[in-house]
Amino acid sequence: VHSSHELLMAAMNDPPGKAPIMVFAGYADDMDTFMQANSGLYRRIGYTFDFSDYTPFELAEILNSIVTNSGFKLAQPLLANNFSRVAAVIESNTLPQAREMMNGGLCERLFDFAKQSLDAREAVVSASNPSLELREGDLLEACRRIPPPPVREGRESSAPYDDPAALAQKLQRTDAKLRSAQAEIHRLQAQLRAVK
Numbered sequence: 001v002h003s004s005h006e007l008l009m010a011a012m013n014d015p016p017g018k019a020p021i022m023v024f025a026g027y028a029d030d031m032d033t034f035m036q037a038n039s040g041l042y043r044r045i046g047y048t049f050d051f052s053d054y055t056p057f058e059l060a061e062i063l064n065s066i067v068t069n070s071g072f073k074l075a076q077p078l079l080a081n082n083f084s085r086v087a088a089v090i091e092s093n094t095l096p097q098a099r100e101m102m103n104g105g106l107c108e109r110l111f112d113f114a115k116q117s118l119d120a121r122e123a124v125v126s127a128s129n130p131s132l133e134l135r136e137g138d139l140l141e142a143c144r145r146i147p148p149p150p151v152r153e154g155r156e157s158s159a160p161y162d163d164p165a166a167l168a169q170k171l172q173r174t175d176a177k178l179r180s181a182q183a184e185i186h187r188l189q190a191q192l193r194a195v196k
Contacts, residue, residue, distance in 0.1 A: 003038075006038070009040050009041065009044055053099065053100050054099075056088070056090045056099070057083065057084070059087070059090050059099065059106060060087040062104050063086060064079075066107050070111065070115075071132060072115065072133070073134070074086065074133070074139075075133050075134065078139070089139050089140060089143060093140060093144065094106065095149070095176070098148065100149075102149070109142075110142045110143065113142035114138040115134070115138075116142075117137070117138040117183070118133075118135075119190075121137075123190045123191055123194035124190050124193065141183055144176065145179065145180040145183050148172070148176050
């Protein structure tokens with residue numbers, strides 16, 4: 001029985017024109033592990049590209065694009081200085097690990113959660129003339145609802161619980177889960193009030 005790596009390498013040995021074009025993608029550490037699984041892979045993979053994670057500023061631009069393409073808009077104070085406020089909110093209110101693992105996908109999740117916050121706010125204020133403007137509070141609520149990322153092998157030390165940094169990180173993850181649950185309860189309560 002051949003391993004998957006051996007099967008891939010066999011296909012890579014086909015003559016030009018017959019050999020398939022292969023694209024391997026993943027997180028940098030996962031790709032390093034993949035390449036180290038068989039030394040023949042390194043010789044057979046001619047091109048590699050490393051992409052940097054988006055910065056909070058770039059995430060702010062992506063979020064604005066998603067918001068506007070969906071028919072919504074960010075409140076004017078969030079647009080000042082080329083989205084610097086949005087970038088600051090994202091950087092200060094999301095975990096670096098979440099930004100790394102979700103990258104641009106974080107913006108889709110932020111938009112969904114910010115829109116739910118707007119919906120809950122509007123259900124209480126005005127059901128007849130709803131707003132399409134996302135405010136900083138909506139964005140803050142969205143950031144609070146981003147769940148902590150799963151722990152990836154080799155990413156988090158197995159430090160004992162008397163390590164303050166490990167405890168702080170665990171507390172931050174637990175707090176994020178609690179805030180997300182509370183936000184969902186408030187959203188559902190607002191919807192219930194709007195229906196009554």
